[in-house]
Structure formats: C-alpha cells, structure tokens
Amino acid sequence: MAVKDKQDIALKALLEVTQAINANLSEEQLYRIYQFTLQGYLHFSKAALYAWESPQECLRKIPQSQRSQLPTTIDEQSQQILSTIQHPIRLSQTQLPSIFKVYDWIVPVIHQGKALAHVFLSTYGEEEIDLEFVQTLSNIVLVAIENKRLVRKQIEQEALQRELALAQRVQRMLLPAQIAHQDKFDLAVFYQPHRNVGGDFYDVIRISQEEVLLCIADVSGKGIGAALMMANFQASLRAIVKNTHHLPDIIHQLNELIYENTQGENFITVFLAHYHFGKKQMSYINAGHHPPFLYSAGRPIQQLSRGSTVLGCFCPLPFLEISTIEKVEKALLLAYTDGLVEIHNTQSEQYGIEKLEQFIQRNHHLPVHEFIQSLLNDLNTFCQEVQPHDDCTILCCRFF
Template sequence: MKETSLDIKDLQLNALLEVTQAVNNNLPEDDLLKIYKFTLLADLKINKLALYTQQQDQWMCRVNFGTTNNLIGSTLPEEYKELKNQMGMVETSFDEFDSVFPVFHKSKLLAVVFMESDTKLGVQNRFLNALTNIILVAIENKRLARQQMEQEAYRRELEIAKKVQNFLFPKELPKIERLQIEAFYLPHHDVGGDYYDYIQINENRFLACIADVSGKGVPAALLMSNFQASLRALVRQTKDLYEIVTELNHTTYVSGNAENFITFFAGIYDFKTKELEYINCGHNEIVLKHGGGIDLLNDGTTVLGMFDPLPFIETQRIASLEDFFLFMYTDGLTETFNEKDEAFEFDRLIELLKEDCPEDLSEHHSEILQRLNDFRGNEPFHDDITMLTCRVHNK
C-alpha cells in the first residue's frame, strides 16, 4: 500500500515528537545521534549518510551508515566548509553520495549532511533540516552546559586553592629592633606556585625560607600547600636542615609523582651563636650582605621532588654574623622581560641591592618593584614574583 503525503507528514510529526521527547529526557549525545540515524533510515529511506559537525576547531563525521568505508572520525573536505545558507540539496563530488545538505542554525553552519537515496526527497528537505537542527542544537546546548559546569567547578576549585594558599603565608612577620622581616608576593594568576615562610623555632632561633614550584595555577598551589604543611611538621620534630630537606624531598617526590619539582632555600639563624645555617635546593642565588660585602648563597642540593634519594646534599654554616641583610626572591623577578625581549636578570638585581637599603623594608621592596616596572614598560609579568627580606641587628 502506497503511503500518502498525509501519512508521511504524520510519520514525520511523530518522529519530531519522539526526538523532542528524547531531548527533554536529557539523553546522552550518542543516544540522540542514534535516534537521528534510525529516524532517517525509517522515515526518509536514505541508503547512505554521513553527518559532519564541528567539534572545537575540527569538522568530523559523527553519524555514518551505508558507505563502503567507515567515515566516523574522518574530517570534512575543505570545499564543504563554506556552503551557503540555502534550503535543499546541492550536488556533491564526494564519493558514494549524490547530494549534500547544509544545515544552519541562524547564520551559523551547524552541520553538513551527505546522502544518497532511491527517492527524491523534495519537500522532505524541511523535515531533514528541522530534525538535524533539533538534534544538533540540543547537543550544542549540552556542550555549553557541560562547559559552564566545568568552569563553575574550576571556579570553586580556584576559590578553595586561594583560601588554602592564604593559609600558607605567615599572618605576622617580626618587626622588632633585632629582627625585621618583610615579604612581597604578586601571583601571576589568581593562585600561584610561590611560597615564603617564617618560623620561630625558639627564643634564639628562627627559620626563614622561600620556594617555587614548577607549574602554575591550582595544581601548583595545592602541591605547595602540602609542602608547607610538611615543612612545619618537620620543624617541630627536628632542627636539622639535612633531615628536613631529605624528608621534604621524599614528600614532594611522592605527591608530585616525580613530574613536578620545587626549588627551595631555607636558612636558620641562631642569635646566641651568631651563626646562619642554610641550604639552597636548586633555587636562585640568595644575597647576603654583611660586613660591607656581599655573599651569594648557592650551596646545598638539587631541586626537590625529581630524585629520591637526592644525589647529593650539603648544608653550609656562616659564623660571626651580627648585623646582616638577607634577600630572597623567586625567578619571576629576574625573568621579567621588557619590550625588547630582554630579561631583568640577576646582574641588574645585584647592582640594585648594592645600594643602601631603607630602614623600612617595605620601601625597599617598593623600590625594587618600581625599577622592575620601569624596566618592563608595557610588557606584562609572566610569572609569580616573591621577595622576602630579613634584616638582623644582633650586637
């Protein structure tokens, strides 16, 4: 019995209702594409079909049947990416197909449908366009909703990381006659991978440190928060820098899966013995000004988290330190670039540090930052910048 045009319209209407119901039921993308495929097979009697849609910047085949070769995952030929917004089929030179049907949503090319059918589709073009539009707009909306959810999840993750990072830094730094410590921190993103700390060990000893984790953003901040917690726990158990660094390296190696590393400098000063013990773990050159001269504190070991155990480790002691100035920083400072693609570099920093330092250490940091801004001009910062300055008067 031959189907009348009224019967065909009823079938198409029922098909559209079923597809709309599937969309309303929030079925997965693959299920929607299967419904699309079987609706075309049943209602339009299409022998061969290939549906291409754009995913990110790539046009790929999402639905395919009837062809000699499986086209799923194949890319759309360039000449079909500029099809005009028009209703109906156009001829194609694509092997195995006799026509191509561009599907638009407003002015945007949403899909390209290649097909071959034993019957002329004619007035059924409108049905094909509506069906493809409903399916693909639903899939696009799913993608946008998923993207929004991912962005919201990242935003919440970022807020948590920022709160965690705020707990990393000491709430108060000493500003008394015998010890002044000042810190400056400028994250490149909302959260960064730099860390500094001051830990009062007892009435005569304190630890000051600075660190920089490879990588940026939330993962770097979380790895650094774990590092800080480990350091503070270790200082309560031992005052031996060798033991502290050995354990910090192991913790970082495990938590970072040997894929991330941390550069680290720590110094312990004893007011009673007037001795500074330090270790530099692959960090920048730390500047010690005392007795009218400058020492660069480089000795120690390699970066933490790459090798377990560390290939070598050695702490250093500097005796007879009464009045001194200790400047720590991360490489975001010296690796700031200007518009000529020149880095600020250590030579400019050391010349600046040779100058007389203001009594107010915050002014000292402001002066360095001003020099840095003058140097970079309109070029943005590309990394976190952290400075920690200690001034000791112990006479």
C-alpha cells in the same frame, strides 16, 4: 588551646583534605574523609551535612549510613528556614524540627553568594571551636565536589573559576598573615601570584627566642595544581620542624614526601636557612633555588647557592651540602623566586641577576619595607607596560 596548637590542627586538617582532593577520590570518599576530619581533627562529637543538589532539593550526604535517623532530604518548610541562615548559628535559635536539635550548631557553606550545603555540628561541652575555619574547610570540600559535577557536564571554565577563587583563599590563609617587627631582626615580604593562585611559597618559623627558620620555595607549574602542592609542602615542613631543626634531615624528609606524592613528575626548588641570633650564625641549604643575596657589613655581597638539587626528582638526593656563615650581623638577606629576575621589558630584556645585585649595592641601607617598595618601583620602571608572566615572591630580612 594555644594559638600554635590550633594552627597545627588546622594545617593537618587542610593537608588531609587537599591530599584527598588531589587523589581524585569519589564524592562518597571525599565526604567520608571530610567527616573524619571534622570529628577526628577538629573534635566535634557529631556531624551531619546536607548538600543543595538544586534550589529545590537538599540531600543528606553525612552521615552516609542508611541506619541514620536523620531524613535523607530536607522538607520544603525546613528548606525555607535554611535559606535564611547566612552565618553560623545555634540550632536552639532556629525553628528547625526537633530531630535536628541533637546538634548544637548549624554552619552554612556559601560560595559566591550560593548556598552549597549546611553543616550540623555537636561539640563536647563548652570547648572553644573555630566555626570560620569549619566554613573554609567545608568550602574546600564542597567546591571540589561541585567541580566534579561541573566537569561531568563539561562546564570546565566555571569549575576552574570556583577552584581558583577557593585555592586563593586557602593559600592566603596558609602564608604568614603578618610578620611583625622583631627586636633582633626585621622582615618584609612581597607575594604576587601570576594568576589567582600560584606555586610560590614562603614561611618564617620562630623556633625559639634565639633561632628562626626562613624558607622560600617555588613549585614547578602554575595554578590550582601548584597551589595545592605548595599547601601540602607547607604542612609537611611545619610537621617536620616540630621534630627536628637539623636542615639536612628536614630537606631529606621533604624530598621523600614530594617524590612519593608526585613520582618525579613535579619538583620544588627550596631555600632553607637557620639563623641563631646569639651566635650571629646562619646555616642554609639551597635545593635548586635562585641563590639569595646576603649583604653583610664589611664583606663582599654573597650568593647563597650551595646545597642540593631540586626536591622531588630523585630519591634519595644525589648530594647534599649544608653551609654555615659566621658573624652574620648588620646584614641584609634577600631571597626571591624566578619571577623577579625573569621579568622582561618591551625589548624582551630580563631584569636579571646583575641588575638585582646592583640594586642591592645601592639600597642595602634602607629599612626592609622601603627596600622592597623601592625594588618594585625599579621593576616597574624597567618593565614599563609589560605584564609579569610568572609568580613573584620577595623575602627581605635584616639581622641587627
């Protein structure tokens, strides 16, 4: 299976699970959706899960049918065997009872050194599987369920830490891990959530050899809720781009999905740009986001502000405008979230748009990685000892 197809399947699986968690479903419903995700999206032929209720009790949660031949609890001897399994392993390599040998793999679900569950899986023949992703997906579900119990016991702080740690892992996995140097453009990104997780987002989608889609976005709010909403946003964006590259269609569909999920209670600011290397042409829509800067040789610096209002507040959007810029070559695009310009110093002065524009005028010639590092140094000098109070994302792209 191609890497892109695997990523699409992983995104769909994550979207299914995060939507279920956001919907505040019961434990039984979450387990049912988790089982469907394993067998429907990840194509395992069989799946079973035993969750550790306590160090001495391990109960079957999947399958939920009372007619299952699997025991409802794990006996003491098998518990001792499971406690030694720290990594995915074939069942044939364990001493577990023969009733479990109808499965091919056992995958431990471990969070912060504690075993939450063990997942038993069967595959179709020799089909390639990603057990690391199964562990990550299982962690998401099991930590969410564990947090429900902690909340019921009023241990809210512990629950929050578990959610934040796992949401950070999910968010880092969804953001592009590496953006290599390209022969037609070069790109560098700085991403720093205010807490462990944040509501900032960026993506770079190579549509073809001649086209690339750039996106930066910021969801209202902070923390776990914003991070999960942004995870859904990315999965939706990539799913839509598979069917259309037309920017107005993409924005309209994203707005409808966000509005349906939040009912206008949350919103997302988005900057979406399409660049064609052969035509040296950039089209963009700015949906309520801080206007990126475009520095192009022989032209005044531009702020890319046209487009629409924020996504998720109105459906349909009250207005929408797509802008196209010709002859974009030897150009520098700087997109960012509000955490960059709203950071302040000891005198409560913001860094601001004006200082950022002046910095671009002085340093536009630098390679993109050096440009971002120099900008961060300038911010540190300006802020002195003041800590940032918001997420900050900087996306810098140079078109050759």
